[in-house]
Amino acid sequence: MKLCHALASLIIAWLTVLGCIEAVTFEVKEGNSTCIKAELSASFSITYNTSNSTSTVQVALPDSATVDTGRSSCGTDGGSPWLVAVFGPGHTLGLSFSTNGSLYSIANLTLQYNLSDASIFPEANSSDVVTVVSASVGIWASINTTYRCVSPTTYRVGGATVTFSDMRLEAYMPGNDLSPTESVCMADRAGTTAPPTTAASTTTTAPPAPTPPGTPERGDYSVKNSNGTVCLLAQMGLQFNVSYVSKSQNKTVQDLVNLTPNLTISSGSCEASRATLVLTQEQTTRLSFTFTLNSTSSKYHLSGIALFANWSDMTAPFSASNTSLNYLRSTLGRSYMCNAEQTLVVEPTFSLNTFRLQVQPFGVTTSQFATAEECQMDQDQMLIPIIVGAALAGLVLIVLIAYLIGRKRSHAGYQTI
Structure with missing residues (x-):
C-alpha cells in the first residue's frame, strides 16, 4: 500500500512539473459581475505525522475543485476579497486580496487539509483539519491587468508547500473577462529567450557599463x-x-x-x-x-x-x-x-x-x-566622534600626568645650598 501511494505521489509531482495537470478556472461573482477570476494549476506537498514517524504526500488540485460561494466574497461589505476553492472531503485553497489603489496583491494564501482523508493521508495519527497561512507571497499586479505566471512557483505555507503553474488571475475586475494587459511574473521574464540570430556574422559592440547615478536629490x-x-x-x-x-x-x-x-x-x-x-x-x-x-x-x-x-x-x-x-x-x-x-x-x-x-x-x-x-545608524554615527574625542582627551590627560610626575621627580634630585 505504501509503495503504491509513493508511486502515485511521484507521478503527481512529475505531472505538475511537466505542466500536464490541467488548469482549473474559478470565478467569484457579485450578482452578475465577476470580481475575481483565476485560471491555475496547483499542487501541494504536505508533511504530516503518522503513528511511527512522518510522511510527505503530493496532492494535485483536481479539476473537480469548485468555488465555495459561502466563504468567497468580492469584499463589498468592507472586508477583503476572497477566493476559496474546495476539493475532496474538507480540503480548501484560499486567496485573499488587497489593493493600494494602483496595485493589487494576494494578501494571504491559506491551505486547509483534512487528515481524516485516508486516501491522501494514510496512517495519519490525527483526524484534525489543519489550516496553514502565508502572508505576502509576492503575487501582485497593476490594477486592471491580469497577473500571469506560467512558470512553476513554490510558496511555503506552514508545514506545506503550494506550487502554482499556468497561473492567470485578476482581482478587482472592471469586467467579467481577464484583462488582455498582463503583469508578468519575474520567473517568466527571466525565461525570455534571445531572438534567433541570422547566418550572417555581424560585429557588435557591448553596451557601455551604466554610470552609477550618485546620491539622489532630496x-x-x-x-x-x-x-x-x-x-x-x-x-x-x-x-x-x-x-x-x-x-x-x-x-x-x-x-x-x-x-x-x-x-x-x-x-x-x-x-x-x-x-x-x-x-x-x-x-x-x-x-x-x-x-x-x-x-x-x-x-x-x-x-x-x-x-x-x-x-x-x-x-x-x-x-x-x-x-x-x-x-x-x-x-x-x-x-x-x-x-x-x-x-x-x-x-x-x-x-x-x-x-x-x-x-x-x-x-x-x-x-x-x-x-x-x-x-540607530544616526545615533551610532554621533557616538563615534564622542568616543574618539573622549579617547583623545584621555590620552592628553595621561601624557600631562606623566609629564607632571616626571617633572616632580627631576626636582627631587637637587638640594638647596
Whole structure:
C-alpha cells in the first residue's frame, strides 16, 4: 500500500512539473459581475505525522475543485476579497486580496487539509483539519491587468508547500473577462529567450557599463486630507535597486536608478491607523509606501512598499511589493528621521535605498515635522566622534600626568645650598 501511494505521489509531482495537470478556472461573482477570476494549476506537498514517524504526500488540485460561494466574497461589505476553492472531503485553497489603489496583491494564501482523508493521508495519527497561512507571497499586479505566471512557483505555507503553474488571475475586475494587459511574473521574464540570430556574422559592440547615478536629490512630499490639511509629510532621497531583463543586453541586469523629485508628484490617503504615500514619476515609475499605526502601543511603522516601473530598457513592466515589512518605526506624535543611507529590502529583485529621510505619516498638526526620533545608524554615527574625542582627551590627560610626575621627580634630585 505504501509503495503504491509513493508511486502515485511521484507521478503527481512529475505531472505538475511537466505542466500536464490541467488548469482549473474559478470565478467569484457579485450578482452578475465577476470580481475575481483565476485560471491555475496547483499542487501541494504536505508533511504530516503518522503513528511511527512522518510522511510527505503530493496532492494535485483536481479539476473537480469548485468555488465555495459561502466563504468567497468580492469584499463589498468592507472586508477583503476572497477566493476559496474546495476539493475532496474538507480540503480548501484560499486567496485573499488587497489593493493600494494602483496595485493589487494576494494578501494571504491559506491551505486547509483534512487528515481524516485516508486516501491522501494514510496512517495519519490525527483526524484534525489543519489550516496553514502565508502572508505576502509576492503575487501582485497593476490594477486592471491580469497577473500571469506560467512558470512553476513554490510558496511555503506552514508545514506545506503550494506550487502554482499556468497561473492567470485578476482581482478587482472592471469586467467579467481577464484583462488582455498582463503583469508578468519575474520567473517568466527571466525565461525570455534571445531572438534567433541570422547566418550572417555581424560585429557588435557591448553596451557601455551604466554610470552609477550618485546620491539622489532630496524631495519634499506630502499628502492632504479631503479638507485640504496636510496629514503626511516626507523628505527623502530615493534610489531604486532593481533586477530586470534588459532589452539592450538581452539578459537580467541589476540597475540603480534615482527618483527625480521635480518630475515626481505625490498623492495618497490618511486614515486613523493606515496612511499611504504614492509617488509617480512621468507615468513610468510608481512607488507607494503604506504606514500602519498600532493604536494600543501608539507606535507606527512602514508596513508596505510597492513599485511599478516601465523603463525604456525593460522587456516588460516591472512590479514588486511586500505588505509585511517593519521599517521606519517611531511613536505617534513624532517623526522618524535617518540621515544615513538605509537599504529597505522589499523582494529579492527590488530594494529601496533612502538618503536623508524624515517622515511623519500620523499626527501632523502644523504642516511641519514634529520632534524626530533618530534611527540607530544616526545615533551610532554621533557616538563615534564622542568616543574618539573622549579617547583623545584621555590620552592628553595621561601624557600631562606623566609629564607632571616626571617633572616632580627631576626636582627631587637637587638640594638647596
